[in-house]
Amino acid sequence: MALAETEIPTASVSADTALDGRFGPAVALSCRECGARYDLGPSFACIECFGPLEVAYDFGRVTREQIAAGPASIWRYRALLPVPDGVAARPNMAPGWTRLVNAGNLARELGLRSLHVKDDSGNPTHSFKDRVVAIAVEAARNFGFHTLSCSSTGNLAGAVTAAAARAGLDACVFIPADLEQAKIVMASVYGGRLVGIEGTYDDVNRFCSELIGDELGERWGFVNVNLRPYYAEGSKTLAYEIAEQLGWRIPDQIVVPVASGSQLTKIDKGFKELIALGLVEERPYRIFAAQAEGCSPVSAAYKAGQDVIRPVRPDTIAKSLAIGNPADGPYVLDIARRTGGAVEDVTDAEIVDAIRLLARTEGIFAETAGGVTVGVLRKLVAEGRLDPDAETVVLNTGDGLKTLDAVAGEARPTAVIRPSLDEFRSVIA
Amino acid sequence: MALAETEIPTASVSADTALDGRFGPAVALSCRECGARYDLGPSFACIECFGPLEVAYDFGRVTREQIAAGPASIWRYRALLPVPDGVAARPNMAPGWTRLVNAGNLARELGLRSLHVKDDSGNPTHSFKDRVVAIAVEAARNFGFHTLSCSSTGNLAGAVTAAAARAGLDACVFIPADLEQAKIVMASVYGGRLVGIEGTYDDVNRFCSELIGDELGERWGFVNVNLRPYYAEGSKTLAYEIAEQLGWRIPDQIVVPVASGSQLTKIDKGFKELIALGLVEERPYRIFAAQAEGCSPVSAAYKAGQDVIRPVRPDTIAKSLAIGNPADGPYVLDIARRTGGAVEDVTDAEIVDAIRLLARTEGIFAETAGGVTVGVLRKLVAEGRLDPDAETVVLNTGDGLKTLDAVAGEARPTAVIRPSLDEFRSVIA
Structure with missing residues (x-):
């Protein structure tokens, strides 16, 4: 059963939900510091020791043949990821299987x-960010988040806004304002909201942590904050x-x-x-x-x-x-x-x-x-x-x-000439 | 047998050469206008009627299973292309099999x-140009050309210089001087020579036709001129x-x-x-x-x-x-x-x-x-x-x-703000 749209998904989902296959072989979140276990939910820090949470699995049997028969994308490894078995058929970016x-x-x-x-x-x-975002998108869907967000040094912002566009989710992403033009154009062309922050990435990151504690951002899926345990698995x-x-x-x-x-x-x-x-x-x-x-x-x-x-x-x-x-x-x-x-x-x-x-x-x-x-x-x-x-x-x-x-500065034409063999001879001599 | 390095490859190669497998299932060049047939060579126009030449094949039997067992690149179709059977193992860009x-x-x-x-x-x-260039590189190797060249609107120049770098060939490519910066940087970063021509693409193209008739360019493989019949097959x-x-x-x-x-x-x-x-x-x-x-x-x-x-x-x-x-x-x-x-x-x-x-x-x-x-x-x-x-x-x-x-002009940040929730509230309202 999907979470109702009005429910605020701060609590973790029940064990039953985990077992309905929406998270594939994932069974819990576990603390990387103290080992405490939690139900699968949009949480990222241990309540006991504030350590980071990561996804724990019960894999069962996985074979090379089963993987090789899968698609030419990360979904060939779906049996090793916190995603449902039918993930490849949902609208997503299908990243991976790069050269x-x-x-x-x-x-x-x-x-x-x-x-x-x-x-x-x-x-x-x-960029490799398409891998991690693809997993985060599935988690966002599972938790009923309708807006995807992130702090980003550029690549992630483009990956999030593109994936959100294709998945039919809203996006609102945050970057340092002084990034390369290509990353700024790419992060805004897909139609989500792109907000430049005057400061470093670490300033952007702190801002997002504040935002997630505020009512403005509490129902958003921040791929590298409250969805981080899933995201990172990519x-x-x-x-x-x-x-x-x-x-x-x-x-x-x-x-x-x-x-x-x-x-x-x-x-x-x-x-x-x-x-x-x-x-x-x-x-x-x-x-x-x-x-x-x-x-x-x-x-x-x-x-x-x-x-x-x-x-x-x-x-x-x-x-x-x-x-x-x-x-x-x-x-x-x-x-x-x-x-x-x-x-x-x-x-x-x-x-x-x-x-x-x-x-x-x-x-x-x-x-x-x-x-x-x-x-x-x-x-x-x-x-x-x-x-x-x-x-x-x-x-x-x-x-x-x-x-x-x-x-x-150095990757420039060897020469610029008029279309004449004589001019060409003079520049390649 | 490879062509000697000192031989000027204007004549077509012999039928024996074609049959040693270096061109895979390709058996001849044929004129698209009058149907005249020629041995496989670095030729592009019919001597009879000046019509364009294209590659003719004798395919034999090709199955879906054979193709599906191939690599995740255009080389899965090598049985349908003018390339040798072992092409996937040679240093090339392995393009294709895109989403x-x-x-x-x-x-x-x-x-x-x-x-x-x-x-x-x-x-x-x-860009799709990697597909056509990959076939041209194989033809260049077969004909003993050591320099790859082209006239280009930008994408092709980058594809040629990249492929030449990886294949260990020299490159000298020609573009209109007023192209987008990204295409200029990309076409020069791989280390070949990039020459900007003051004029349109059609001026660049005419210049290359002159160059190929000159001793400067006569031993070069112009992917979209004297290698065009192979190139186009990509x-x-x-x-x-x-x-x-x-x-x-x-x-x-x-x-x-x-x-x-x-x-x-x-x-x-x-x-x-x-x-x-x-x-x-x-x-x-x-x-x-x-x-x-x-x-x-x-x-x-x-x-x-x-x-x-x-x-x-x-x-x-x-x-x-x-x-x-x-x-x-x-x-x-x-x-x-x-x-x-x-x-x-x-x-x-x-x-x-x-x-x-x-x-x-x-x-x-x-x-x-x-x-x-x-x-x-x-x-x-x-x-x-x-x-x-x-x-x-x-x-x-x-x-x-x-x-x-x-x-x-339109793909820009929604807003640029200091890292403050109040400022964010004011811009997303």
Whole structure:
């Protein structure tokens, strides 16, 4: 039974509701700190210890064949996600199943034996955010929310407004007012409300936390606040796809960007689930976290050997990673240390170089966030901290068309001429 | 045996070469006007009558199962394309297998029973050009060309330079100097040479024809000139994918954009091949051609009941369709008339409206070319020239991020505020 439209969905839904299949194999929310369990609901923090909640499952049997028979989208993994079995038939963006590019040219240039780029610029709004939003949309429907909202560094705002348009939901999203033009146009073209906030992403985020406590926002689905436990699960599909596309094998090493840190923790969770379900062989893997130097609170803590993340005020061209107070930072430190990975950062100049490097070797035009991961990959190889003989995957989570300014200064015509062979001869000599 | 690097590949290759599998099922080039046949070579015009050449095949048996077992790219149709059997393993962009979106919201708004959007913005460089370039790259390799070139309205330049980077070929591409910034950055970021020409696309095209006759360009593979017969075949994959994604069925009606007209003719060819091979049931289908009013030479000829296309000087925001002297225009007229379709055009204002319409109903942010097809679709439905009860497909061939200026004037934040609930209340009231 759907929630009545007038009901205010602050309480969690009953166990019966969870069991009617609307959340697929998900059975509860559990606290990542103290393990307390809650019924599935639009909640995100533990009442006992204020720790973050995450989705807990009872998977049953899941086979490779069952997955392979599914659609060319994240819905092939619906048996591993908090969504109903018929999710693929509902109007949604059907993101995922993006290319895993065998990056032989870049591997040779860096001195690696085997390198793949997981290229999430192929998603509908050209960033990995379509994955997480698609799960949040299903949760919003289940909880009877009619307005989707978020705080965003840009990519998420576009993903939310697009998904809301297609799902028939209202949208009202919040961004720092100084974002790239492409992200602003994209976030407003789909027809939802887009509100620019004078301030940093962290200011926007604080504003949204206030809003959700106010009657104005209390019946809204904030994908990265009250729907966050569901939303975050979408990032697991990156792990699933990489493993399946490698022929059901977890790579030895993976380089992942860190904004809030959520994506990295969910990739780790995804790999663990595949192992637990017997879908891949158990083997050690190392997760490397990548930040921009101008917003590197996790990298700074890692290098200082600390467990506490000290918030920073971001100043980097990698705006999609510019979260100065990353919620999942401590978990990122844990995972990097536990798996034998590392956390590293690169300068804005190194980011631009890495964007050019990836473009001219593999024909992939990455967002600044992709420059961060490829730049960190290059740095780790150069410093001997990444095994050059091990199978490596690097993530590109966004699209260069959204951060044109980063490379516009150097990515220009070789020459501009009149249509004359003589002029052409003179410029190519 | 590969052509020696010093050999000038103006002559056609021998029949033996064709039969070694490097061109897959392709067996010859044939003249579309007089039917004269030639060995497979880097030729594009009939020596007898100057008609355009196209690829002729000997397909043998091709099954649905064989195709479905292939990769999630155009290479699943390699048995229907002039490429070798092992093409998927070579470094290329692996384009295609883009989403066919069930556009229920847009259908309802227009009053159609069934509408799908074939969304080619999901290709690696976000336009359908990746499809045609991928085939041209294979032909270039077969003919021993080391430099890829083209005249382009923007999308093609990016597709060529990206594909060349990944394939390890040099690139030198030509565009009108006044293109959108996104297309200029994209076409130069991959590291090839990008030359802006002061003039229209038709000036650029004439310049390239001169260049190919000059010793400077005689050993270059111009994807849309001397490799055109191969290149053009890539558009057939749009027809194949649409049919397969509909459950192996040809739609009743399809709306296709017209620049040179090549894409439309190849979609027709693709449908015919599927019927001839028994992969789909034979049924009538109607092909509708869409142009921007500011560059509508084919539409003008159609409306005037003429067979001859009178070239125009383009003036439209739909720059990717701004070809004033479309090579395949007469074939487009033929096909629209033969299938019971039509050729129609829309104004720049209607293009912008249609971009917004598609975005707010389906979450798809189309390039101006997508505004042209959706705008023409809307016009044809409103005028009762399209059957509202018949299964309809409309093409979006490019990405809104490349033509931001078209909508930047209206796609803006609802408001910009300080992070305060009071300010927010005042702007959403």
